Amino acid sequence: MARQLDLVDFIVGLPMPVAASPQANPLDLLPRRPKAWERMVAHVPAEDVRISISTTWTRVVVEQLREDGCGDQLRANGSIVSHDVPPGLIWPEPCRLILMTATSAARIHKRWCLEEAPGTGLTNTFRFARQQHADRAAVSQQLRLLGEGQS
Template identity: 85%
Template structure:
């Protein structure tokens, strides 16, 4: 005798399309900053964020905002200072520059692929890749080498 499936069992047995996981907002991966700074940089899109990893970082300044001939600095103490930026400054584009350790950059890179930011005039500067899950190999290796320099 043929076994008859009821409608619930039939529907439960249908293959379900796998919904693509929504992409996170890469800005959510950045360190939290004082409210005044967060308001100042709130308009900066992810594609204008740069992450700088340096073995000579003093940890005095943790972020910079460069735009419209102005440079704002966020100090580790939470103080914000604004200055006029000379036109010959090595930074050619408006951006939010975040200074961090290699370990912090690696944690971000594990969740959202970073890529080298070309033409910045600074070495070891990265930006968020267009795709959250792009190829991570080259930047992973570079960040791990920077981490060894920092330890």
């Protein structure tokens, strides 16, 4: 005798579409910093973060916060130094500038797509793409070349 499925069994047996996982917060991918600095930059949204890669980076300054005519710097030793920034110097808009190696940026890029940040006045400056899984090919190649220049 054939057994008839009831409605509940039928629904449970239906294949369920895989729910898209929510996008992570790209700020969670950034290096952890001293609490005093984290409090200073807590208000900066992901779209105002810039990642800069330089072959001449001395590693003395690891981050800068540029806003309201002031340039706060986080140094590698954990100290914070403030400077007045002349209007229009490098960035016309406020931003959190993170200095890092190409290898570190590539690790972030694997988890959240980076794109070139236009209009910064500096080359090799990136920002988080609007979509976590955007096309990575061009920036991946650029980061690979920058990494070779830093070795």
